[in-house]
Amino acid sequence: MIRFVPADVGTIGQKRKQVSRACNGCRAKKKRCRHVEASPKDLDSQIQAAQLAKGDDRIDAINDDYATSPTADSSTIPASTRPSLQVSPSENTRNPVCQSTMAAPPQDTLAPRFVDGLNPEGVFLAVHSPQDTRGAFSHDRVGIWLADKLNSKEKQNDRTLTRSWPQSSLLAGRHSLLPPHESIRNLTSIYFKRFHPILPIINESAFRSLGPTDPAYILLQQGICLVASMIPSSKGHLFLGDSEVPLQHREFGKRVVSAMRISTEAGVITDKIVLIQALVLMWMFSDGPDARDVSSLLCARVVQHIQSLGFHVYRKSPDQASHYESTMLCCVWAIDRLNATFHGRPVLMHERDFGIDLAVYIDSQMPCTRLFLHVISWLDKVIDMYRPNAELRSSDLEIPFDSFEDLLVQSQSLRIPTPLLGQFIILISLPRAVFSLSRIWLIFSPKATIETLYHAVSILSCRPRSFNTKILSSASRSRRELSAERVTSLVLDKQVCQLTYFPFVPYAVSLSLSVAYSEMRHTKVPMLRARARDKLQINCGLLERLGEIFYLAGLMSDMGKSTLDEYDRIYLTAVEDYQQNYSGSCAALDSIRATERVEIIDNSNAVPSTSREFESNNGVNGHSLLTQESDPSFYVDLPDLDVFGLFDPNFNLDGIDAYLEGNLNLTYPTNF
Structure with missing residues (x-):
């Protein structure tokens, strides 16, 4: 007869302890057999090994309750007083499970252990290391935790290894996620000509001084290619790896963003300045249903890093501080306002926490950036109208709103250099035959791009006194409708300018679509309803075109078209x-x-x-x-x-x- 006996009899982890059979001698004497039972020393070793196998999570959680105790250092404890986990060969042979379980780390890597108040060892600890146990065994404590310094050193070494491992193993992978050299050159040129004059988050001189194998250069180059890929004219340069045909805008962006997230999350880059630049570039591209959460998290990390650097409390004038420091602070402040507008989140940077005069920093920027920041300043005032207690202050629901021409004069942005203004007037003066036969690329106008943002802010400034009634004054309704029509005309008319597709461009078109939908939904005049329907149809077409680059623009276009x-x-x-x-x-x-x-x-x-x-x-x-x-x-x-x-x-x-x-x-x- 064959009988199956479990191999893990008497080990830890079973629901019910299995009783072993007595040896032949004890069976003959009718006595309790103690020859095959595990000794107390073996059981203690097994329990300690099981605790080590569970890791340090539970110990760390309990250790938080005793974080104020001065007994976190056990370097003065003699090694002889520490429990030994050595198991004799005979014991290992007798219990193979114990042998596999007892493959524990060496003595120097032991986890912290607990010494209760009734343990006599506490008396010896109080004699040999009074500085570690002073006040530990009081009436409100039940014991102390003894943590090993070597464990903290080992954790630091592990953290260093986790940082150095991705840097060496992912270097080739990040290189493969860069376009070819010719495409990199074209995309970089597009970025610094079209995006950089408005939002100069990149320090161009410092970026161009980096080596091609520098991880910071690779990360920033990926971000530059990512942002430049949002321009429709960049379609012919969107190559990655061994791809023979250009990728779609969103597919190219998703691959590059994935590579950048690996680099930032794995700790390859530790320079906070570089991290701020890379995270802002990643924030400008959003794709997928979770784009709102991802973008908000990226914005929060950017604000956290710049607050860690303390740029917002440096009491320096623009002449004393680095010009790029003031530029970076202004750009992050603008990104925080835009993120709050796009995603319905509260702002994270408040001027009451600044130790500098932000208006002075804004006036020290270049003309295009200065005009952009002046519009963001108006957006900051509009955001205050939508705070939870804004309905209690009815007088604040209507603010005096300057025209775009007034902002141009206030920001002293009338004399922007010619390469940034656009050459539309020169093209009109050319003969029709020359104009039709020559392939002339219209240089973009940053004024038109910023004007699109201005009209989006103008639409948002027309807030009803109650969102339940949606009643607007005649002046607010007229201003909102005119701004919505202006946004549509700016994006629709390709012959006037080439807009730079910042995230606020599809957002402005979506606001224009919402205005048209609201008018068609609530107007009682058939003629106005038909006119609003035509506006809604035009904006749906614009968002459908922008949906090739921005996922959420296509989503809103689909809802409008289905309606x-x-x-x-x-x-x-x-x-x-x-x-x-x-x-x-x-x-x-x-x-x-x-x-x-x-x-x-x-x-x-x-x-x-x-x-x-x-x-x-x-x-x-x-x-x-x-x-x-x-x-x-x-x-x-x-x-x-x-x-x-x-x-x-x-x-x-x-x-x-x-x-x-x-x-x-x-x-x-x-x-x-």
Whole structure:
């Protein structure tokens, strides 16, 4: 008969202890056998080994309760007083499980151990190391934890190894996630010509002085290529690795961002200045449904690093401080405001915590940057209108808003250098044949890009007194609609300028779409409703084009287009019913009127010809307005029709309202 005996009898971890059989001698004497049981020393060793196998997590958690105790140093404890984990060969042979469990670290790497107040060892510790145990065994404590200094040193060595390992093993991988040399040169040129004049987060001179194998250079070069890839003209340079065809904008961005996140999270770069630059460049690209959370986390890390450097409390004038330090502080301050606007988050940097005059730092910047920061200053005032207690201060809901021309004068940005202004006037002066045959690239206008942001801020400045009623004053409504139309025209008209696609460009278009949707949703005038529908359709097309670069722009375009499809379906159905119902009644009305007209002519000749001419010219008799084909111009003929009230219940109109109209509320988190 074969009997299976478990191999782990008597070990730790079983639900019920298995009783071993006595030896032959004890069985003959009818006595309790103690020959095969584990000795107390073996059991203690097994328990200590199991505690070591669980790691230091539980010990660290308990050790927090005794963090104030001065007994964290056990370097003065004699080695002889420490428990030994050595197991004799005979014991290991007898218990193979114990042998595998007891493969513990050497004595110097022991975890901290607990000495309770009733342990006599505490008396010896108080004699040999009174500085470590003074006050430890008081009435409110049950013991002390003895931590080994060697363990802390080992943890520091492990941390050093984790930092040096990615730097050596991922160097080749990061190189493979850079475009070819020719593409790098073109993308770098695009970045410093189009993005850098407005947001100079990169120290260009310091960047160009880095070596090509420097990890900081590789990280910043990836960020520069990432931001430059958001320009449509960069499509031909988006190569990575061994790809033979250019990648799509979003695919290129996702791969580069993944590589940059590995470098920043693995601790390859420790310079906070470089980390701030890289994180800001990563913040400018957002993709995927979690873009709001990722961007907000990146912004929080940027603010944390710059506050760690103390740039916000340095009491230095712009002449005494480094110019780049003041520029970096202004850029991070602007990013914090934009992030709060896009994602409905509170700002993290407050001027009451600054030890410097931010206005002086802003005035010391270059013209394009200075104009951009002046618009951000207005945005900061608008954000204050959307704070939770803003409804209690009704006087603050309407602020005097300067025109864009006034901002140009205030920021002294009228004389921006010609390469930054654009050459549209020169191109107009060329002959038409030369203009049509020559392939001339329009140099972008940073003024138009910043003007797009200005009109987005202008839209947000028109806040209703209550978001439940959405009632605006006439002046605020007119300003909001004009700013929305201006945003659409700036992005739509390619012949005026080439916009630089900062994240606030699709955000401004989304605000214009929300304004058009709100007007179409709540207006009672059919003509204005038809006009708002056309604006909504145009903005959906613009966001669809921007969706090739910005994921959330395409998402908002899809919601707008689905709303338009449902709206047109219901409206055309209502128009067809309207035509069918009124065509028969109008035909009967025409026959009655013809009979009456014959009787009137026969009896008396009192009807003036001018009346009949007026009726004929206005289509009353011919009812041309009722029999024409259904086209967009026909939307003005059904004033009493509530199209949105006829939407399919499965369409989730409430969700569309909450997202599209909630986009105009800064306190409402949106995915931009």
